[in-house]
Amino acid sequence: MNVKPINELFKKDLVVINMGLESFADNLKDQKVKVLQMNWKPPAGGNKKIASLLAKLGR
């Protein structure tokens, strides 16, 4: 029987980089899992008006 490589992951200590909602990282921290929260925001901070102005400028 083939063992899927992903199963190997669960035999090791998890090393997690979280991108996006910080609460996901907080949940892992609560379970004593090492997690690095990436400092990331959607382009223009998710502001549609700013994003459309940037698009007009080819960005």
Add this chain to the structure above:
Amino acid sequence: MKVDIEKANKEAASRILKAKPTVVDISTVGEAVPGMKKNMILHAGPPVTWDRMCGPMRGAVIGGLLYEGMAKNQKEAEELAASGDIIFEPCHEHNAVGPMAGVATWSMPTWVLENKTFGNKAYCTLNEGLGKVLRYGAFSEEVIAKLKWMETDLAPILKKALEKHGELDMKNLISQALQMGDEGHNRNRAGTSLLIRELAPYLVMLDEDREKIAKVFTFMHTNDHFFLNLTMPSAKCTVEPVAGIEGSSVIYTMARNGTDFGIRVAGLGGRWFTGPATMVDGLYLPGFTAEDAAPDIGDSTITETSGIGGFAMAAAPAIVKFVGGTPQDAVNFTKQMYEITVTENDTYQIPFLDFRGTPTGIDLLKIAETGILPRINTGIAHKDPGIGMVGAGLAKPPQKCFDDALEAFAEKYGD
């Protein structure tokens, strides 16, 4: 696209890096500053009328009118300021800059700087020290007396010493100061010391009363901010040549008058974009609290605009004792500013970051893309006229002025 923004910004970056800010003279505002008039008062930030001026700006205007002998007391000065006979214009629109209220009047002495690469000049009055001073809105007799001494003794003596020394290369001095723990905005202890070292041999050679010369030395020695009024016009004449570069999104002015925070963008000419001046998160002098503070004020953000000041805080960890935060915060501020700038300085370097050049040339489009606002450190004035400095801290500009500028930029250059 109607223009090549990247190319325009490269040109802007190149002009900023090529600048050679140099002290060439000490003159008076009336003689040197273009467009100055006897009934004109220059002030910090974007344009503002008397009725909209904040407390410290009003205090400095009252003090300026008393200093010029145009009013005998506070009441007369307030009536004159409100009468319409006094013209109020931004320092920035006269190639000048002024810290805090930034008030400059006809008789005040001014540093004269020239950007030797492009030939443009910049002006700034001489620094009065901290505490109860005009630029923080104080106007008592002792404040006016000190300003008079600066006019009759300090400036003429320094002018003579400067003539003997010859022109001062500010790029060299600022780059040295950054390597000695200054950032050129709220920490200028090294720069002030370097200036004294430069001028000392020529000051002692002057045919002047020794006590007068000693008083000049003592005044500079006891005022760590003396060099600020040189870093500011250096920054001003450094960034000014980018004004008007078609298609450039580089910001060449950030300034506050205590009511509004204003910016100007290279590709949008002289147009101001403003938002409400914000409150400063800071440390307070004994006896004062955040409730005493006026909103963010002054042209000193020209330092950040040129790639020093808050943008070079990693060079000045000790500044956090003055403006708050931790040394790690200071490093983080500088690192974050690389996200919103177009280049790294080839002269102003930060030892702690392996001598990496300071983040230089703020890009309006990068601010919009990342949502990161420029980091500013600043002094805090009392909200009422006549009191003076109450602390120092860190400020964030209002988002609105950047959003409005982006809209205008997209309208002019977008598809």
